[in-house]
Amino acid sequence: MASLRAYWRFVVVAWQFLPLVVSYLRDRRRFLLFGGRRRVTTRMQTARAEHLVESLLTLGPTFIKLGQLLSTRPDVLPPTYVDVLTQLQDRVPPAEWAEAREVLEAEVGPVDDAFDDFDTDSISGASLGQVYKAEIDGETVAVKVRRPGIEPLVEADLRVVRWMLPVILFVADDARAFSLETLADEFSKTIREEMDYEREAAMLEEIRGNFADDDGIAIPAVYDERSGERVLTMQFLDGTKISDVETLDRRGVDRHAVAVRLQRAYMQMLVADGVFHADPHPGNLAVQDDGTVVFYDFGMSGRVDDFVQGKLVEFYVAAADQDTDAILDVLVELGALSPEADRAVMTEVMELAIQDARGEAIEEHRVQQIVGKVEDTIYEFPLRLPSELALVLRVATVVEGVCLTLDPDFDFIDTATDYLLEQGYHEESAKQLLEEYGTETARAAQSMLRVPRKLERTLDRVDRDDLYVRADVEDGNGVFDRLARRLSYAVLAASGVFSTAFLYAFADLEATAVAGGLTLVVLAGLFRSLRTPKRGSSSIRAAGEMAQQSLQNRRGGR
Incomplete structure (x- = not known):
């Protein structure tokens, strides 16, 4: 079936x-x-x-x-x-309550026993689940129920x-x-992770713990005893949809402060905690009247390892310093940008992105000028994003859109710089850089102190006629062997031509024919030795031509 x-x-x-x-x-x-x-x-x-x-x-x-x-x-x-x-x-219509009830009671028991009150009209519907309101001991809760019959459909579609x-x-x-x-x-x-509500509950609780001391962030608590693999019961937190700017203004909410709070929260998740909410579209974010940001739906969430976290810090520091070369280096190391991409074009792109992130006006003609270049670089040299990095990219893009909805002049780089300075990341990067420079400077100073003594000893030996120079020449490509072979062929060919001419003038034709035949053989060997060596001294040029041809083939194949 x-x-x-x-x-x-x-x-x-x-x-x-x-x-x-x-x-x-x-x-x-x-x-x-x-x-x-x-x-x-x-x-x-x-x-x-x-x-x-x-x-x-x-x-x-x-x-x-x-x-x-x-x-x-x-x-x-x-x-x-x-x-x-x-x-x-x-945009999927909600399932019938009778079907959803079967799923709910299979996980937590009879509805009337598990909840004091239950509203059978869903307040939110999604492709994999739908949410209902209920009450437990006088507290309003949100009950997320996996869509009935979704498992066989997903398995068939995955196949x-x-x-x-x-x-x-x-x-x-x-x-x-x-x-x-x-x-x-x-x-x-x-998709299998998103259907597993036990995993979602664990991720939600971990992220909630990371923000336990932050009064500006609200994440619902989980009711474990009324949750399972297909049902998740959480604290109900109300708020205004984060993109509803008219209502936020009417309630006197500082939208700029909300945007700053949202970006700082995601920076903490990405560069400090290593676990993050990965679906920050406006439907999953709300704002309470005091400016607190509420997070919903942790089904799509992820982790970043220490390496990615370190590179993200380097990226933000480079963006704060407007160091486009450092930004491109980080993107290459992360695998987000091909090393073959045109760095000159990408530098223009990064400069434009920094200008846009700072909320500065961008000249329309400049945008149009590089749009073609962007498509010819990023799409021509495709990204190979690890899954966790793809989620990070999604988060950054969606959060940017939400923040700009709240405040069209929002400066992402200033906010990121302030966060890095407060947390000490910027100083750590600067300190590490200074340590590296300090080490190199100390080595250079030591070398400068040693050089005069060594130079004096060398000059003394020259003065005593006691200086010998030994030179070892490496010939891994056989250049000298080929030169010796060509020289030998040339000497033999010259001798053969002279001998053939001499025999033709003073001897019989039979001897002349033999000498001429041998001379032709030697000349053929000389000609071949001059033509065949495409390696050796010209191997670097040949390698460059092969790389260029490979690149042209990749472009032409599209």
Whole structure:
């Protein structure tokens, strides 16, 4: 039965995506089987991205989540698609209460025994679950229940994604093969984690503990005794949706302060705690009347290891110092930017990004000037993002959008710099740099003290005619052997030509023919020795040409 369902889903999914596949193939061959490439405009990409969103919504929960994950992967899709997919939200009608009740009671027992009161109308619906309000001992709680029957549908859809992957890899270029394969693995892991409410409860409690001393951040507590793998009961925290700026203004909330609090919270999660809430869209963030930021829905959450945390600190410090070279170095070390990317172009991009992050006005013509360059660098040399780094990128992008909604002139770099200074990260980086320079300076000073004595001893030996120089020449490429061989061939050829001429003048034709034949053999050997060595002294130039040709082939293959 499961296999039949998967086969049917494969047909449905293939039919939904068929127009996009045909369009993509026509981009590569104007008339499918022949013709040159078709030029794709930004407007065409936007229209296709919007069609993709509608297809994902039609296909249901699994593919909605796939679209949300794709919105975090600029290494897989062009920027236009990423921008449109970022707006993708769950738009799935709630399940019937009778079906949801079966799931709830299977986890926590009869509803009337587990809760004092239970509102059967869901207050929030999503692709994988829906939320209800209830009461326990006079306290209002939020009860998150996994959508009934979602498990077999997700498993069938994951199987379909696996079946489709070879086809996608066949039509996609080689540069994106790695990213697509890792994306499939990541998607399977992410959606299963998001359906596991026991994991979500553990992540929620850990992050809540990290902010226990911060009165400006509110995270709901978990009722463990009324939670399970498919049900999560939490403290109900009310607030105004963070993007509802009109209501925030009406209630006298300082929106700039809220934006600062939100960014500082995510900086703490990323660079200090190593565990973070990874889905900060406005539906999961609220603001209370005193400016406290409330976090909801920890189903999508992640961790960063010590290496990534250290690099993120370096990135923020470099951004604060407006050191674009250091920023690019960090991105390369993180794997977020190909070492082959044009650093000159990326420097322009980083300068523009810093200017934008500071809330400064950007000249429109400059943006238009480098947009083409950006697409030719980032998408031409695709990113290969680790899954945790892709989540970090998503968080940074979405938080930026939320903060700009709160305060259009918000300065991300100033806020990041203040946080780093307060926590001592900036001083640590500066201290480490000074220590490195100090060590190098001490070594240089020691060398300067030793050089005069060594120089004096050497000059004394020169004065006594007691200085000997030994030179060892390495010939790993056989250059000297080839030169000796060519010289030998040249000497023999010259002797052969002279002998042949002499015999032709003073001896018979038979001897002349033998000498001439041997001379031709020697000349052929000399000519061959002059032509064949493409290695050796010219190996560096040849390697450079091979690298350049490889790069051209990669560009031409797209």
